[in-house]
Amino acid sequence: xxxxxxxxxxxIIFGRGSEEKVGEETKKYGKKIxxxxxxxxxxxxxxxxxxxxxxxxxxIEVIELGGVKPNPRLSLVREGIDVCKKQNIDFILVVxxxxxxxxxxxxxxxxxYDGDVWNFYSGDKVPVEKALPLGIIxxxxxxxxxxxxxxxxxxxxxxxxxxxxxxSLISKFSILDPxxxxxxxxxxTVIGVSDxxxxxxxxxxxxxxxxxxxxxxxxxxxKTVINNTRLVLRDLKDYNARAEIMWAGSIAHNDLLxxxxxxxxxxxxxxxxxxxIYDIPHGEGLAIVFPxxxxxxxxxxxxxxxxxxxxxxxxxxDLNDLEWTALEGISRVEAFYREIGLPLSxxxxxxxxxxxxxxxxxxxxxxxxxxxxxxKKDDIMEIYRSAK
Amino acid sequence: xxxxxxxxxxxIIFGRGSEEKVGEETKKYGKKIxxxxxxxxxxxxxxxxxxxxxxxxxxIEVIELGGVKPNPRLSLVREGIDVCKKQNIDFILVVxxxxxxxxxxxxxxxxxYDGDVWNFYSGDKVPVEKALPLGIIxxxxxxxxxxxxxxxxxxxxxxxxxxxxxxSLISKFSILDPxxxxxxxxxxTVIGVSDxxxxxxxxxxxxxxxxxxxxxxxxxxxKTVINNTRLVLRDLKDYNARAEIMWAGSIAHNDLLxxxxxxxxxxxxxxxxxxxIYDIPHGEGLAIVFPxxxxxxxxxxxxxxxxxxxxxxxxxxDLNDLEWTALEGISRVEAFYREIGLPLSxxxxxxxxxxxxxxxxxxxxxxxxxxxxxxKKDDIMEIYRSAK
Numbered sequence: 001x002x003x004x005x006x007x008x009x010x011x012i013i014f015g016r017g018s019e020e021k022v023g024e025e026t027k028k029y030g031k032k033i034x035x036x037x038x039x040x041x042x043x044x045x046x047x048x049x050x051x052x053x054x055x056x057x058x059x060i061e062v063i064e065l066g067g068v069k070p071n072p073r074l075s076l077v078r079e080g081i082d083v084c085k086k087q088n089i090d091f092i093l094v095v096x097x098x099x100x101x102x103x104x105x106x107x108x109x110x111x112x113y114d115g116d117v118w119n120f121y122s123g124d125k126v127p128v129e130k131a132l133p134l135g136i137i138x139x140x141x142x143x144x145x146x147x148x149x150x151x152x153x154x155x156x157x158x159x160x161x162x163x164x165x166x167x168s169l170i171s172k173f174s175i176l177d178p179x180x181x182x183x184x185x186x187x188x189t190v191i192g193v194s195d196x197x198x199x200x201x202x203x204x205x206x207x208x209x210x211x212x213x214x215x216x217x218x219x220x221x222x223k224t225v226i227n228n229t230r231l232v233l234r235d236l237k238d239y240n241a242r243a244e245i246m247w248a249g250s251i252a253h254n255d256l257l258x259x260x261x262x263x264x265x266x267x268x269x270x271x272x273x274x275x276x277i278y279d280i281p282h283g284e285g286l287a288i289v290f291p292x293x294x295x296x297x298x299x300x301x302x303x304x305x306x307x308x309x310x311x312x313x314x315x316x317x318d319l320n321d322l323e324w325t326a327l328e329g330i331s332r333v334e335a336f337y338r339e340i341g342l343p344l345s346x347x348x349x350x351x352x353x354x355x356x357x358x359x360x361x362x363x364x365x366x367x368x369x370x371x372x373x374x375x376k377k378d379d380i381m382e383i384y385r386s387a388k
Numbered sequence: 389x390x391x392x393x394x395x396x397x398x399x400i401i402f403g404r405g406s407e408e409k410v411g412e413e414t415k416k417y418g419k420k421i422x423x424x425x426x427x428x429x430x431x432x433x434x435x436x437x438x439x440x441x442x443x444x445x446x447x448i449e450v451i452e453l454g455g456v457k458p459n460p461r462l463s464l465v466r467e468g469i470d471v472c473k474k475q476n477i478d479f480i481l482v483v484x485x486x487x488x489x490x491x492x493x494x495x496x497x498x499x500x501y502d503g504d505v506w507n508f509y510s511g512d513k514v515p516v517e518k519a520l521p522l523g524i525i526x527x528x529x530x531x532x533x534x535x536x537x538x539x540x541x542x543x544x545x546x547x548x549x550x551x552x553x554x555x556s557l558i559s560k561f562s563i564l565d566p567x568x569x570x571x572x573x574x575x576x577t578v579i580g581v582s583d584x585x586x587x588x589x590x591x592x593x594x595x596x597x598x599x600x601x602x603x604x605x606x607x608x609x610x611k612t613v614i615n616n617t618r619l620v621l622r623d624l625k626d627y628n629a630r631a632e633i634m635w636a637g638s639i640a641h642n643d644l645l646x647x648x649x650x651x652x653x654x655x656x657x658x659x660x661x662x663x664x665i666y667d668i669p670h671g672e673g674l675a676i677v678f679p680x681x682x683x684x685x686x687x688x689x690x691x692x693x694x695x696x697x698x699x700x701x702x703x704x705x706d707l708n709d710l711e712w713t714a715l716e717g718i719s720r721v722e723a724f725y726r727e728i729g730l731p732l733s734x735x736x737x738x739x740x741x742x743x744x745x746x747x748x749x750x751x752x753x754x755x756x757x758x759x760x761x762x763x764k765k766d767d768i769m770e771i772y773r774s775a776k
Contacts, residue, residue: 001628001632003403004403005399005401006399007397007399007400008396008397009397011393012394012395014393014394014647014648015390015391210631212612212615212616212632213632213635216611217605217609217639219608220604220605220607221601221604221605224604228600240598243389244389244601247601247647247648251605256644259402260402260635
């Protein structure tokens with residue numbers, strides 16, 4: 001087991017109607033806040049009104065900034081920073097999914113910084129030392145950004161999708177009400193599930209030995225996600241299934257599941273080039289990239305892939321043919337994705353091979369990617385090709 | 389699934405030599421600290437010198453208070469509070485196991501309170517609203533107090549063992565170096581293991597349905613503890629096995645494993661009467677009480693006990709005889725305890741039945757105990773009798 005530190009001070013408030021506590025929580029940190037949200041669906045569902053009522057009750061002044069799109073854009077971040085600085089905002093409240101949260105984190109960091117916010121994300125990466133405090137009402141379980149110190153932003157000028165990380169970007173509180181996810185379509189739900197599973201895979205596939213507890217906790221979380229995805233697709237308003245997926249989405253990405261290990265993250269980097277250029281949902285890209293990555297690297301640690309097959313996918317381990325066991329596990333990942341309606345190839349979502357070279361080159365701009373196996377440009381090209 | 393909130397802001401610093409970071413962490417909170425420890429073994433092992441060196445490097449002034457015994461006493465707590473108030477202590481550093489941590493938490497709360505510290509623990513229980521910040525170097529994995537908001541203290545005048553809880557009692561940081569546990573004997577180790585498993589049982593055995601992720605995370609943790617106890621008993625200096633048990637001890641008690649559920653806690657209450665009067669190690673008492681409790685209550689939810697048998701103890705579920713499956717699981721708990729050298733009856737540790745009545749009466753002084761099944765005085769008498 002490797003040494004580690006673990007610090008996740010977010011207060012999780014989970015359950016039915018928990019968004020009604022937002023005023024009470026917010027007033028601990030701010031009096032004049034930026035309310036950041038996405039494409040306005042929160043106004044249609046009535047969530048916006050509920051939130052405003054709770055904030056008003058505590059006499060909190062609210063400046064609105066909506067309009068976050070999936071793969072959140074740097075231009076809106078800059079606008080938000082400007083508002084925060086001019087209006088002396090002291091807290092950011094996010095109502096939304098991963099994109100909105102990541103956009104808010106970028107604004108939070110930029111509002112407390114004199115330079116250009118993109119410095120946190122690109123080149124030598126200026127460390128985020130200070131940020132406005134933020135709180136979250138989560139509406140899409142997927143990105144895990146509600147518990148992580150990370151933020152991913154796309155610079156639409158050049159289509160670079162890059163990330164930063166910092167303890168001050170960890171949310172003060174995250175409100176998780178599974179009922180808020182009832183309106184997600186089957187498609188939106190499984191795209192989130194793909195993202196959640198990918199966050200666990202990135203931490204699970206490691207060359208570090210002896211992290212039994214962490215492995216077993218990861219397997220427990222994956223099994224729960226798989227079971228409850230099937231349940232929720234039968235009934236999009238199954239509260240318990242929605243709740244399991246929502247809580248699993250946070251556990252998948254709060255770094256508990258990498259304690260004592262080192263994560264891989266190559267597949268995320270390979271996917272970021274896809275969604276950066278083609279603006280596809282991140283979870284959809286991951287459903288295509290991850291099985292391709294698995295088939296490309298499994299020989300580097302057949303035992304680990306066999307354990308994954310046995311414990312997560314209930315494959316009967318063939319001790320005489322562990323490679324078959326490992327491959328059977330990967331086949332079940334693919335079969336499950338197919339079953340729940342996720343794409344498995346780039347052609348299915350209309351992406352051809354004309355920009356593979358460009359994407360692979362951008363992906364390794366800061367050096368190689370991956371820990372399970374270190375991948376260079378040619379490896380990434382091969383993964384794109386096998387996923388075409 | 390039930391609604392819940394989850395807030396565990398302790399910074400965990402885990403790994404070899406992590407105690408050398410104590411000065412650096414402590415200086416974030418205090419300049420004049422109380423160093424609280426137990427019977428002085430830390431002076432024999434060299435840990436004390438390492439800690440002092442790290443603290444001195446940061447120019448931190450240290451007032452020592454050792455002498456904590458298992459089942460920590462109120463009298464030493466009062467002494468500590470007196471020292472803190474007179475010396476203007478601003479931080480408490482604990483080096484030790486659960487008893488020392490619990491003693492420190494009582495001191496931390498009492499130092500910021502004008503009344504009698506026992507008010508937090510007994511009668512109507514004054515809520516702990518403020519406490520000195522504290523940090524921990526853990527030397528015994530067992531109680532989980534390094535991540536919990538709880539403290540258990542014994543008033544030796546009347547032999548009452550009572551608990552309190554409060555967010556301000558959550559440690560700022562907890563340093564976990566598995567190598568510090570190499571000197572624990574096999575006996576000390578398994579007593580800790582019994583405590584760790586009991587913390588999971590208390591949360592696992594519930595009548596709440598639909599908490600799949602929480603169940604699976606608990607099962608993952610139990611399996612890891614069971615496997616690694618066997619490994620560590622083969623080699624008391626097996627780093628990885630020690631590390632798994634240590635990290636599992638924190639996960640077992642940080643309340644992650646009760647998210648969406650309600651814990652039981654009857655067995656802890658029943659045991660507290662034993663260790664309060666007879667001064668036995670808490671983990672030893674729990675090894676005796678828990679299987680007796682399981683046999684007394686299993687019929688109230690045979691499915692849950694069958695799931696426990698199947699998923700944790702690898703019992704082949706007999707769908708035609710789930711009661712047999714449930715009972716087989718309990719038998720395996722008992723067999724495991726016997727295998728690792730824990731007692732299963734009160735007579736083995738020299739406790740007779742003469743004070744059963746008195747203990748059962750004290751146990752329900754504040755009403756009944758337990759959630760899985762509500763237990764009254766007669767029920768508790770029967771559990772003591774079946775464990776005699």
